[in-house]
Structure formats: C-alpha cells, structure tokens
Amino acid sequence: MSDAAVTSRPPDRAANEPADERRRFETLALPHLGHVFKVAVRLTGRVEDAEDLVQETYIKAFGAFSTLREPERIRAWLLRILARLAVDRHRSPARELAVGDLAQLDRFSLYDLIWDEDPLPYSDHLHRDFLAQFPDEEVRRALLALPEAYRVPLVLLYTEDLSYRDLAEALGCPVGTVMSRLHRARKILERELWQCAKRRGFVRGHGT
Amino acid sequence: MTRISCEQAVQQFFAYLDRGLSGEPLDDLEAHLEACLACCDRLAFSRQLDAFVKSRMPDDAAPAGLEARVRQALGRLATET
Numbered sequence: 001m002s003d004a005a006v007t008s009r010p011p012d013r014a015a016n017e018p019a020d021e022r023r024r025f026e027t028l029a030l031p032h033l034g035h036v037f038k039v040a041v042r043l044t045g046r047v048e049d050a051e052d053l054v055q056e057t058y059i060k061a062f063g064a065f066s067t068l069r070e071p072e073r074i075r076a077w078l079l080r081i082l083a084r085l086a087v088d089r090h091r092s093p094a095r096e097l098a099v100g101d102l103a104q105l106d107r108f109s110l111y112d113l114i115w116d117e118d119p120l121p122y123s124d125h126l127h128r129d130f131l132a133q134f135p136d137e138e139v140r141r142a143l144l145a146l147p148e149a150y151r152v153p154l155v156l157l158y159t160e161d162l163s164y165r166d167l168a169e170a171l172g173c174p175v176g177t178v179m180s181r182l183h184r185a186r187k188i189l190e191r192e193l194w195q196c197a198k199r200r201g202f203v204r205g206h207g208t
Numbered sequence: 209m210t211r212i213s214c215e216q217a218v219q220q221f222f223a224y225l226d227r228g229l230s231g232e233p234l235d236d237l238e239a240h241l242e243a244c245l246a247c248c249d250r251l252a253f254s255r256q257l258d259a260f261v262k263s264r265m266p267d268d269a270a271p272a273g274l275e276a277r278v279r280q281a282l283g284r285l286a287t288e289t
Binding site: 047134164 | 226227249256258260261262269279286
C-alpha cells in the first residue's frame, strides 16, 4: 500500500470498514514488530516483559490509528507509544528515589576513579581495558538499574540516535528535561559500573 | 567567544556527543578542547563508554509467535468494538 493511498483515504471510510482498517494497520505496523521488540527488550531486560509491552503498544497504536498523520513515520510513532508506556508502566516513587543525592551524582566521575586507583598498572589503555573486563550481563544489569525515566531516553538515544528535539517529542517533555535525564542516566550508569567493579574485585574502591 | 573552565567543559560533554550543542556554547567547548589535553582525554572516555554500553545492549530477535499473538489481540479488539 502506498503512502499516498493511506493519506488520501476519506476519513469516514474507517468507520464503515473496520476489517479493512485493521488490515491497513497491520500492513503498515507489523513490519516494524522486530525493531519495536528489540527496543522493548532493551527497555525491560526480559523477553517476556518485552512481548507484553509490544502487544500493549500495538493495541494502543491501533486504538489511536486514526490520529497517525504521517504513515511513513509509523515506526517513530510506535516507538513513541512504546516509550510512554514503558515510562508510565513502571513509574513508582521508590524507583525515582533510587537515584539518590543528585548533586553528589553529578560530581561522580568514573574516569577520575579509574585514574586515581589505577587498577591495571601495566595497561597502556587503562580506561578501555577497565571497561573490557565487564561481562555483557553486568552492563545490562547496570542499564536496568536506571529508573525508567532515565533508562527510556538513554535506550532511545542509543538505539535510534534521535536528536534532543525528537526525544522530547517522543517522551512528551521539554528538551531541557531530556538533556538532564540523559546526563544523569550516564552518571548513574558510571556509578553502577563502579559498584560492579568493586563487587567483582576489579578495584578496591576504598572510600567510594 | 568566552573562555570556559574544565568544569564547565565537562558539563557540556554529553550534549556535545549527542550533537545537541550549537552556536557559541559549541565554539567555546571546541576552543577549550583544542587547548586542554586532559578534557580531550575525559571526552574520549565518555565517547568510549557510550559505545561500550551500546555494543552490550541486548539484540534479541522477536520470538516466532509474537506476530501471531499481536494479530490475535488486534482481532479480539476489533470484534469487541
């Protein structure tokens, strides 16, 4: 189906032909299922949760299908619905508080801590070699430790390479909020990786 | 152009990496980076960390039954309304 056919459709036909409407939605939206799922797994960390989130996204998208203005941008539209569901679904006061003291967080520097402790004295690429020690599952666990309000913009940035303006539109918040969340999301990640390095004995981390 | 401190420069790193800086703030940061090796090194680490986390994110393909499950849910929805 061409985009022109989609946009030029008379608005009253949808109500008369619900089966056609569903087929039209499926034809446009289902080719993006794999990508939407990939983002969902990155957001939830679990295949089962990602499947639920994807199903919820498609149901909500179908309900709002008549409001889609640019069918050629349906993937971005689906991801916007997914992102908002992901933020809303898990929003809880406890998760927000987990971030802790923001001023202290902003000062946190993994770069400085690695440099100060120098855990790999024979390395010519200290910071790179430090990171190389982490198994995949620890990096994923660190990402999941982020509250959703921080994880969702970061995952969208990393996966979709969106501009701040597009992220703000996707998340329904001001650009300034996106910027501060992405800043803090990375700081929380740095802190989580440092804690993990201590747990695994990569560093001593005295006094941190 | 305004001379900025290392502390001010570091505050702009993520916006710089995300291509979210323009105009004078971008010029100020680039001028600082040209003169400050320590900040270049810090910026390189921030870039490295982004690439590192990106490369370690899960990359699962959708399970085989998911499309059918979504089609079914949409079908149920259509018959309910």
